[in-house]
Amino acid sequence: MSQTTISALQAQMPALIDELSRKMVGHKETLTLVTAACLTGGHVLLEDVPGTGKTTLANSLAQVFGLTFKRIQGTPDLLPADVIGATVYHPQDSSFVFHPGPVFTNVLLMDEINRATPRTQSALLEAMAEKQVSADGETYALPTPFFVIATANPIESQGVFPLPEAQLDRFLVQLRLGYISAEEEMEMVQSVVFGQAVTLTSMLTEDSVRAAQAEVKNIYVSDDMLRYIVNLARTTRSHDQITLGASPRAIVALTQYAQALAYIDQRGFIIPDDVKRAFVPVIGHRLQLNVDWMGDAGVEQILADILDQVPVPNERAEV
Structure with a gap:
């Protein structure tokens, strides 16, 4: 790629960030950093206090990128099968059929990942590292592109399982949203409470996201x-x-x-x-x-x- 010539996809990036900013007021820099992570095919760990918009960010990103989105709530009783899926016996035809779990999506929000047990966290590790899952001796490829956006509450100490270094290393970046300015908070409240709901426009597709990822490598x-x-x-x-x-x-x-x-x-x-x-x-x-x-x-x-x-x-x- 030349330094003076940019592709049509690259030219869309500023408008894409602006579109995300319509829903996520006051977080343009973080939106840029998350978008960059997705363009490399990397995963994001959002560590911040509740109520700062982490879930909204993940959902908004999927909408603007034109990708499928699923959410998992991390809890101590969450099992690996609840993430990757399970093989179920069908008595009507005496067969075993694999039922895919929510990990089979383009954008997966793993909410409060540090509340899930290490066993469940490790089930997500293969998906993040290899873009595939294994169940009952079979390997299943995940859709492409595939991103994990995980959230963690840093102030909680009860009922949480800190991520091991191997799991942390699978996240390309760790980011924080933080609090926005007083004026931006007023704008946000007016939009949510008194205004109309913001409907985001899909600007990309699965194919164009893959194409953008290929251009980034160049x-x-x-x-x-x-x-x-x-x-x-x-x-x-x-x-x-x-x-x-x-x-x-x-x-x-x-x-x-x-x-x-x-x-x-x-x-x-x-x-x-x-x-x-x-x-x-x-x-x-x-x-x-x-x-x-x-x-x-x-x-x-x-x-x-x-x-x-x-x-x-x-x-x-x-x-």
């Missing part, structure tokens, strides 16, 4: 930019406050996510700002600090320090 990454990405990731492994740094998989994820951000910004190549913008969402949830009390703010500060330490390459518009 976004140019120069050797200097790739070296910059690798150096950032490797610096996390030698930081004195980080016990577990970024893995090789994280380097791949950071590269792909920077490509998607460049694609949305109407460019055919990545620049350092794309990498900086992608760094915290991609890397933050993959780290383990040696000082637990620092929390999420500490992770963000450490990553900001790393961004300041690692030399930035000259921006070159190569193709």
Whole structure:
């Protein structure tokens, strides 16, 4: 893809974000980051307090992308079969038939994933990593595209099962919606309580989403930019406050996510700002600090320090 020529699909990206913003007031940056994750075929973990619009975001994304949508509520009694489906005996013809579960969709919202047991969480792991599920010795491919948008409530401590590192690593990014401004909250309330319901327009289809994903893979990454990405990731492994740094998989994820951000910004190549913008969402949830009390703010500060330490390459518009 040339740096001066963009495709018709790439040209639609700003309008697509604007369409999502009609329903999700005040969250344009987060909507952009979620859209970028979907354009790489990655999964999103939304960790935030209740009532900030996480479910609305997932449903809105599916509508605008023109994709099928299903939702699972995470509970301690949720079984793997409730997610992937089960083989059922049909006595009328003495046969066993597989009944697909809600994971067979394009966009799956796993609400409060940390309330599901580790056994159920692991059933979702194969779907996220391999885009397939296994049941009774048979393997079933999932629809494409396939995204998981999972939510987690960080303030809950009773009846929850923290996600293991292997599961966290399957999420391309971890994001937070947060609270919007007072003016935006007034606009939101007026729209929900006193206005008409917002009906979103489908701007893409399954085929066009797959085509956009293919175009994202062709976004140019120069050797200097790739070296910059690798150096950032490797610096996390030698930081004195980080016990577990970024893995090789994280380097791949950071590269792909920077490509998607460049694609949305109407460019055919990545620049350092794309990498900086992608760094915290991609890397933050993959780290383990040696000082637990620092929390999420500490992770963000450490990553900001790393961004300041690692030399930035000259921006070159190569193709």
